[in-house]
Amino acid sequence: MKKILKILITITLILSSLTYFYYIDSNQAIGKFPDFDKFVNLVNYNDEDIRDDIAKAASDNNINLIKFVKKSRVGEKENMDVDAYLFLSDPSSFNKSHKDLKIKEDSNTSNKFHSISSNNLLTKNNIDIKKYEDIDIDNISGDYAISGDQNNVESFIDDLKACADIVQTPDYMSASEMTMKEFFLMLVINLISIFATIFALLIYNRSLVKELSISLLFGYDDKKIATNKSVNLIAMPILIALIIDSVLLYSLVSPDSIGGFLIAMTPMYIFILLFALVIFLLEFILLLYKTNHEDILSVLKGERKVSAKFLSIFKIIFAGSLAYLLAITVFSLRDYKDVNKYLSDWDDAKSYANIATGEPWQYVIDGDKDKELVAKPTEELARILVDRGAVLFLNPYQDVEGLNIDDDLFGEHKLNNGKFAFINHNYLTKFDILDDKGHALDTKAKENEWVILVPEDINLTDQDLDDIKENQISESKNSDDLVENIVKIKSGQKLASLDSNTKIDQPYADNYVYILINEDGLKSEESLLSKGLDNSQLHPYLDKGEESLGDLKELISTTPASKYVLWIETAYDHVEYKVQVYKNETIIYIIASIILLCIYGFIVNTDHKNYYLNHGDESAVKSLFGYPFKDIHKGKIRSIAFSYLLSIAIYYLVLRLSVVFGGLGFYAPREGWTNRMVLIGFGISLLLFIIFTLAEIVMLRKEANIIKSLKEDK
Structure with a gap:
């Protein structure tokens, strides 16, 4: 169990950290320059060359500024290609904030930035940092990110009002490359991994009861025991996660230097360590609780009663969640099959x-x-x-x-x-x-x-x-x-x-x-x-289909509208991408359902073992005296039925959240949550709970038959 738990912790650390990376990296180039935290919108209506005016105002007010110009790309999911035009009045503050960049300075001009000698920004996108003076005149207008004192920013704005329409804005508004659906799916994957890890952690700690009792009996300090075991559990997963993340991201971002890359990875390393700290504290608290609340002699004699409340809560939550996940898996699979068969009908769109x-x-x-x-x-x-x-x-x-x-x-x-x-x-x-x-x-x-x-x-x-x-x-x-x-x-x-x-x-x-x-x-x-x-x-x-996209991109780049063109693709590619989203969604739900089903099976099996641990002797005696099955286990059967009734409530709660918050990425069928779809979902959940109930009764009968055979042998 310990090895399985370490694997789960490692997977959770890697998944959560990579999700964090993709989420941050999807928020456009501004996410790589958090020190540029003030924003202005500048409009140069007549496309006059006011670059010198902007440079002078920035220099006079001792501010650093950056202007991003995104290039059109071929395909929605192609990495972004961004030119970042940088002006530095104060290179020292920039260098302190950006250890992932090495710059060449020019002390003879108002813009102290000359060029980049080493670019190790932690991003899969291409961000090319250039001197502000090199910006095209027709790209002067737009949003600027500024690093500097607020009073200096206000003075900078006042200095430019004579030659431009300029206002300070509360935020740098840019659309994330990650859709709500993608965010929700990544959230589902991470939550499944986290829940599996927490559950395994709880089960693992229950298996340590005798070992902890013996250690306490020999006089070991409870805090020292908890600390040592927590460190031993988390140390290897941390090391493996750090190594795997480093290798994966190094191959993804292609940095200019290893040293600069390791510096750029600092936020990722901190994230992994903080996440690991949470797991460490959880394990430490659980172990400390056990060492202070277990009756050592009862444990060593094998007389410890096992509480069913702990597993019952997990059982109800997991059963309800599994029913919901299974329902949306069925709906998602149907959606994918429905749309996939129409893909060939879009062939005309390949030429447009x-x-x-x-x-x-x-x-x-x-x-x-x-x-x-x-x-x-x-x-x-x-x-x-x-x-x-x-x-x-x-x-x-x-x-x-x-x-x-x-x-x-x-x-x-x-x-x-x-x-x-x-x-x-x-x-x-x-x-x-x-x-x-x-x-x-x-x-x-x-x-x-x-x-x-x-x-x-x-x-x-x-x-x-x-x-x-x-x-x-x-x-x-x-x-x-x-x-x-x-x-x-x-x-x-x-x-x-x-x-x-x-x-x-x-x-x-x-x-x-x-x-x-x-x-x-x-x-x-x-x-x-x-x-x-x-x-x-x-x-x-597109006379040559997809091959003509390059020519179209070149044509667009010669027009003033090019700055507003995000990407180009064939109309067919966009349809194919949407079909692929349905496929990916279905695969994720299937995998999540299988994982959750395995966890749930383990919960049920453990619950039945605990039941016989607590009531096995009583059941055996009643069986020997000829009590019928339903009288022997009527309490357990009622408990099973009641737990699945509560699971239906959990299922309904999660379903209502999906309906109400569908716009936030929660699953919704293509035709929407109609009354028909809701009823089908309930039908799936009821069928699932009936199967689970029968399976648990079969498990009880199996144990009862073992006891009966022992009686006949005697």
């Missing part, structure tokens, strides 16, 4: 790209900044992509994978019950839409015209036509002389939507109404094109 965009939070909450700094370059990029063949398929009401929202929640009228899409001429040329006679449609909207393509079996209402007219007025650059032309198309057509955010089992637009627009007639800012780009519904065409 998704572009993910993002912007500083200050721009999001300030509409003027968003319009001036983000909307214009995004619109420009969208039109460049359209000129090069990008297709538009924009449905504002498209169902989204993973979101279950009542369609009638807001009582909003939807054209064709939401089954419609704005398309451009590029889409029409790539995908054949058949007219009512079965011929490929070949039409192009005029600048002031929207062509409404309506299936034969659908009739537009006056409300539909009014909504289309209102949309056309709001989306057109000129509201005069607008025309809507209705064209009937063949009903029942299924065309690729290419929208990788939609439900995976909805790869096709089935019997849609299409609104064919002319890009030249749209308003010049925040048009349907830029909305499509922001929502991954405007797709650049």
Whole structure:
């Protein structure tokens, strides 16, 4: 048992520390510079060269600052590539905080930072630290992280107000690369490991009772016994965890020097030691409790009664948790099988790209900044992509994978019950839409015209036509002389939507109404094109499939909007990634269920051993006198039934937490926690508890038969 416990402690230390690393590393580059704890947002509206002004203000106020510029990457899960532009007025304070970096200083300029001689930042991402003077003019605007006194920061802001719109912000707002679902799954893995370790620790300590009693009988100090055993238990797992973590992270981050890497690992080492300290203290307290509350003579005589309360509590909690985990494993497996069979239907999406965009939070909450700094370059990029063949398929009401929202929640009228899409001429040329006679449609909207393509079996209402007219007025650059032309198309057509955010089992637009627009007639800012780009519904065409992503990335890098492009990928890749998430989730739940089932089996087995340890003699006597099975064990049978009733309550509590906090990463079925799914979950839990109850009764009968056979032998 001791070896198993040491293995569990080692696994727990490694898992928890690696989770800590991935969580910190997912919080963007700012996480590597915690001393830069004050933040400002600076806007250079006219893209003037104010680098010297910023440098002078920083130098005059003795502050250090850093500006991160993220490069677009190919693929959502590709490591981040970040340029960090650094200005140092006070290199000594920077050096004290960053032992993981070695810098070359330049005392002859206001910026004392010249270059990096050794970069050992503990990150899997590529963070390239450069002089602030090297930043491009069009990257000056944005969020800055600052290290310095608050009064100096305020003075720095005042000095720059004449040449820029600058405000201090409460935090550096950046989206984590780790999704809530990924965080929840990592949490599940860690909790299973922690619970398994704690349970093994408790069982291990129960096995030490006689050894501790003998040691106390010989006069050993109880505190010394507890300390020695706790240290002996935790020492080897700590050493192994430190070595394995060091090897894994060294291969992952590729540091410039071993010495710098070991310094950078300090937070990880501290985390492991603190976690190990918690385990040490828990073991020390448990041993100290045992040495002070055990009756030595009773233990040595074998007369010690074993309390059932300890195991009963664990049994109830683990049974309820196991029922919940088994239910979501079944649901998760069904979800994965449902989505995986549709993956091949997304083959058309391999030739079209998704572009993910993002912007500083200050721009999001300030509409003027968003319009001036983000909307214009995004619109420009969208039109460049359209000129090069990008297709538009924009449905504002498209169902989204993973979101279950009542369609009638807001009582909003939807054209064709939401089954419609704005398309451009590029889409029409790539995908054949058949007219009512079965011929490929070949039409192009005029600048002031929207062509409404309506299936034969659908009739537009006056409300539909009014909504289309209102949309056309709001989306057109000129509201005069607008025309809507209705064209009937063949009903029942299924065309690729290419929208990788939609439900995976909805790869096709089935019997849609299409609104064919002319890009030249749209308003010049925040048009349907830029909305499509922001929502991954405007797709650049990839003539060579995934191989063309590099060319697309190069094209985007030449535009002002490149700073807002996070990554590009094929639309198919994004769908495949979401299917893989379902698969990973299912595998994790299966493994967790198996581990929890093994632990639970051990709990039940130990519980029955304790029952016969405490009541075995009484049961044997009653059996010898011919008492029936149910009378001999009626107390235990009632206890079993009652424990599973309480387990149902635990199951329901965990289920309610999943429903209420589903947005925080708790599991939710694809169709949501409907009444049907809840009832199925209860059915699974009841079936599981019935099986467990019967299994425990069989265990009791097995022991009873042994006693009966002994009686017959006599």
